[in-house]
Amino acid sequence: AQKVTQAQTEISVVEKEDVTLDCVYETRDTTYYLFWYKQPPSGELVFLIRRNSFDEQNEISGRYSWNFQKSTSSFNFTITASQVVDSAVYFCALSEGGVLTGGGNKLTFGTGTQLKVEL
Amino acid sequence: NAGVTQTPKFQVLKTGQSMTLQCAQDMNHEYMSWYRQDPGMGLRLIHYSVGAGITDQGEVPNGYNVSRSTTEDFPLRLLSAAPSQTSVYFCASRRGQGGAEAFFGQGTRLTVV
Numbered sequence: 001a002q003k004v005t006q007a008q009t010e011i012s013v014v015e016k017e018d019v020t021l022d023c024v025y026e027t028r029d030t031t032y033y034l035f036w037y038k039q040p041p042s043g044e045l046v047f048l049i050r051r052n053s054f055d056e057q058n059e060i061s062g063r064y065s066w067n068f069q070k071s072t073s074s075f076n077f078t079i080t081a082s083q084v085v086d087s088a089v090y091f092c093a094l095s096e097g098g099v100l101t102g103g104g105n106k107l108t109f110g111t112g113t114q115l116k117v118e119l
Numbered sequence: 120n121a122g123v124t125q126t127p128k129f130q131v132l133k134t135g136q137s138m139t140l141q142c143a144q145d146m147n148h149e150y151m152s153w154y155r156q157d158p159g160m161g162l163r164l165i166h167y168s169v170g171a172g173i174t175d176q177g178e179v180p181n182g183y184n185v186s187r188s189t190t191e192d193f194p195l196r197l198l199s200a201a202p203s204q205t206s207v208y209f210c211a212s213r214r215g216q217g218g219a220e221a222f223f224g225q226g227t228r229l230t231v232v
Contacts, residue, residue, distance in 0.1 A: 009159070033218040045209065045223040052218055091161065097217045105150065105169055105216050106177065111161035 002027045004094050006110035013082050013117055021077040021113045023092030029053075031097030034068065034075040035107070039089040048090075051075060053097070082117045089114050121145050125210050125224035132200040132231045140195040140227050142210030150213040151193040152221070155179065155206040162209065168193055169216070200231045 003026040013019045025034065036048040049059060051068050059066045063080045079086050092110045126141045144151065152167040154177075164177030168187040182204060184196040193212075197204060207228050211221040 006161075031217070035220065043207070043226055045211075045221075047220045047222075050218055050220055093221075095217055095219075105167060105175070106164055107152070107211070107213070107221050108164070109154075109162040111159060 002029075002032075002094050002096055002106070002108045004092050004108055004110035006092055006113050008113045009111070010114040010116070013115070015083060015117055015119050016081050018078060018080050019082050019115065019117075021079075021090050021092075021115065023075045023077065023110060025073050025075065025092070025094045027094060027096055029096040033095045033097065035093040035095070036066065036075075036077050037091045037093060037109075039091065039112070041088070045091070048077075079115075082115075084117050084119060087115060087117045123210055123212050123222050123224040125208075125227050128225065128227060130227060130229050132197070132229065134200060134202060134231060136200050138197050138200065140197075140208055140210075140229075142193045142195065142224060143191050144193075144210075144212040144222070145191065146212060146214070146222065147190060148212035148214050148222075149190065150216060150219070151187065152177070152211045152213075153183070153185065153193070153195045154209045154211065155204075156209060156226075157206050165195065165208075197229075202231045205229060205231045 005024045032053045034051045038046045065078045067076045089112045091112045123144045149170045153165040154162040166185040168174045210224040213219040
């Protein structure tokens, strides 16, 4: 069974601080996909990034970066120089790639991390 | 291009009432799902469908029914509403399985009194 753990329930930072959101996953599949979604106060869910299990390269997009480490089953998300607009709930999610097991049909989410960025 | 459309956005039900949450997508996606979001619980999968005529249960299916008669529509039925079903419900669609990203509707906030 696939599982995603986001141990940080809530993080508060002051604007311009760097912050890292942790994500630990469990899967028995060798092919899988990891995602991050953002849910701002308005409530919609916004896709941020997808990473497959065969690509361990870190990714940077502006102030956002993602660190994928298979050895520790983690896919952490760092915001550099945080801004008030980054305040949101962030979800990490996992989808298995197994066609036969059906795991790829399901996108399993963690419980989310509420990030509050204050002035 | 509307993406995923959910109706209604807000609903209050009395215990025991039934209702249907509507979900429609115009992206010709095969995969559609329903999630519920509760404080501290994240998004939990209720039911999902991999194509017209094919549905399956997710993590928390009890008290809900689904059907998928067309590619576009995936309604969620509450058979006899209970206060425990008070939640925010999200419908999502995906182009495929595995690495396909999910597109979400705006959500339906349901309160059962």
